[in-house]
Amino acid sequence: MNLLANIGARTISMLVEAGKVAIFVSKGVWACCSWPLYMGELLKQMLNAGFFSIPIVGLTAVFSGMVIALQTYVGFAKFSGESAVATVVIVAITRELGPVMAGLMVAGRTSASIAAELGSMKISEQIDALEILGVNPFRFLVAPRILACLICLPLLTLLADVIGVFGGFLVGTTKLGFASRPYMTQTLANLAADDVICGLVKSACFGFTIAVFGCFYGFNSARGAKSVGEATTMAVVAACMGILILNYIVTAMFFGA
Amino acid sequence: MPTPIKIEFKNACKTFSNGTMVLNDFCLKVRQNESLVILGRSGVGKSVMFKVLLGLVYMNSGNVVAGGISVDDRKRRRQYLSQFSMMFQSGALFDSMTVEQNVSFGLTNRGISNATEIAREKLLAVELDQSAFKLYPSALSGGMQKRVALARAIALKPDIMLFDEPTSGLDPVTGSTITKLIRKTIDKLDLCCITITHDLNVANVIADRVALLDNGQIIWEDKVDALNNSNNPALQHFINPTQRTNASHKK
Numbered sequence A: 001m002n003l004l005a006n007i008g009a010r011t012i013s014m015l016v017e018a019g020k021v022a023i024f025v026s027k028g029v030w031a032c033c034s035w036p037l038y039m040g041e042l043l044k045q046m047l048n049a050g051f052f053s054i055p056i057v058g059l060t061a062v063f064s065g066m067v068i069a070l071q072t073y074v075g076f077a078k079f080s081g082e083s084a085v086a087t088v089v090i091v092a093i094t095r096e097l098g099p100v101m102a103g104l105m106v107a108g109r110t111s112a113s114i115a116a117e118l119g120s121m122k123i124s125e126q127i128d129a130l131e132i133l134g135v136n137p138f139r140f141l142v143a144p145r146i147l148a149c150l151i152c153l154p155l156l157t158l159l160a161d162v163i164g165v166f167g168g169f170l171v172g173t174t175k176l177g178f179a180s181r182p183y184m185t186q187t188l189a190n191l192a193a194d195d196v197i198c199g200l201v202k203s204a205c206f207g208f209t210i211a212v213f214g215c216f217y218g219f220n221s222a223r224g225a226k227s228v229g230e231a232t233t234m235a236v237v238a239a240c241m242g243i244l245i246l247n248y249i250v251t252a253m254f255f256g257a
Numbered sequence B: 001m002p003t004p005i006k007i008e009f010k011n012a013c014k015t016f017s018n019g020t021m022v023l024n025d026f027c028l029k030v031r032q033n034e035s036l037v038i039l040g041r042s043g044v045g046k047s048v049m050f051k052v053l054l055g056l057v058y059m060n061s062g063n064v065v066a067g068g069i070s071v072d073d074r075k076r077r078r079q080y081l082s083q084f085s086m087m088f089q090s091g092a093l094f095d096s097m098t099v100e101q102n103v104s105f106g107l108t109n110r111g112i113s114n115a116t117e118i119a120r121e122k123l124l125a126v127e128l129d130q131s132a133f134k135l136y137p138s139a140l141s142g143g144m145q146k147r148v149a150l151a152r153a154i155a156l157k158p159d160i161m162l163f164d165e166p167t168s169g170l171d172p173v174t175g176s177t178i179t180k181l182i183r184k185t186i187d188k189l190d191l192c193c194i195t196i197t198h199d200l201n202v203a204n205v206i207a208d209r210v211a212l213l214d215n216g217q218i219i220w221e222d223k224v225d226a227l228n229n230s231n232n233p234a235l236q237h238f239i240n241p242t243q244r245t246n247a248s249h250k251k
Helices: A004-032 A039-049 A052-078 A080-125 A128-134 A137-174 A182-191 A192-219 A225-255 B046-056 B074-081 B101-110 B114-125 B142-157 B174-189 B200-206 B224-228 B235-237 B241-250
Strands: B006-014 B023-033 B036-039 B063-064 B084-087 B160-164 B193-198 B209-215 B217-224
Touching: A004 A137, A004 A192, A004 B006, A004 B235, A039 A052, A039 A080, A039 A137, A039 B036, A039 B084, A052 A137, A080 A182, A080 A192, A080 A225, A128 A137, A128 B046, A137 A192, A182 A225, A182 B200, A192 A225, A225 B193, A225 B224, B006 B046, B006 B193, B006 B217, B023 B193, B036 B101, B036 B200, B046 B160, B046 B193, B046 B200, B084 B142, B101 B114, B101 B174, B114 B193, B142 B174, B142 B235, B160 B174, B174 B200, B193 B200, B200 B224, B209 B224, B209 B235, B217 B235, B224 B235, B235 B241
Parallel strands: B036 B193, B036 B209, B084 B160, B160 B193
Antiparallel strands: B006 B023, B006 B063, B209 B217
């Protein structure tokens, strides 16, 4: 009986949490669509979520591309398919690794930073102060962060695609003995617009998820440093889970049939 | 003829989800141009009362009316809030903005064109040194942060000012300076003002009227002169808690 009660209580609490997230998302979306838009805040957030994420995303992408090239070569050599390395690298990077790696890296960096910043603002009553000054906290804090992540993640993904393919090219030509011109020709021949578009759609969804969970857990942080830490952890975990789930859903939408 | 009532709590009740009752049938009236100080021990719900007044925390029952507008009137929420300014216990200054931007932000948001000029004027009015205008809040001392918070609060020309523990975390000398500054501001702007504190010195300087909050209700209220002459046991205990402890020790 206790077990059943526990399961019931957990289910109810999960549903309550899901309801809170849904309400928060609707308020956030409404804030993105309504006036005023705080341009200064938006640029600041774009700098934080986009520009300052370039090194980490670039580094992840280049090594992912290098590993994919190496693993493909070793694996495909078993049935004399080594020549497919360039094809596998471009498809894997544009469809999956580019958007997912960029998403996970930005989730770890930006979602945590959003949750910690807003959590600290919440416990030091800065969010209440905004409201009393007549500033809608959703428009000033949430909307710029959502828009910044929505804009920056696809751009970061494009960058990750280019750097990832370059990583594969580097390993292919310097370590695996491919000639650079045929490698590039094969890469460009297998570059499909659908793959890139799918990656960009995914990354836009990931950007939204990252910002929403960061803001949600920051806004709902309780008092105390421990709560801010918990909010940060929850934001990263939820954003990463959201990214992996959305990755499957968008992939199924594009390639499921 | 008495001045009209500016703020009225009508049987406000607030119980948190963990069962803690902070406001229990709470009733209070504050008149225009009156400075009311609410005393109370830590944790009796003084800050929650402010949040209920501002609509930042929902009541379970009852109503609050300020300037003829109910806190529940969501259509007139902006108009309702525009009557208020608040000086928070922690200062609640925006970390990402300079001192000057902290004060001008609310003005800019209301479309006032010379916001920076007004902000500088208010910062000078609270006797903040000009060299601090471009600093970030983290670089300021506690007393300076309180001054900036006061400047931000008065910059919006509110009808109602709320002060939440204005001297908490300050040394006695700085605390006394801030208290005098608040009194000066109240006199100059002729505001309706509520201060919550557990510091009797603050009450003596700022208050026209004093009330004691306990168990979610106002259990005593009178003119500030009556503070030291009242026979109310709860007030006596609040004013001089050691007296009672000593007496019980002697027994």
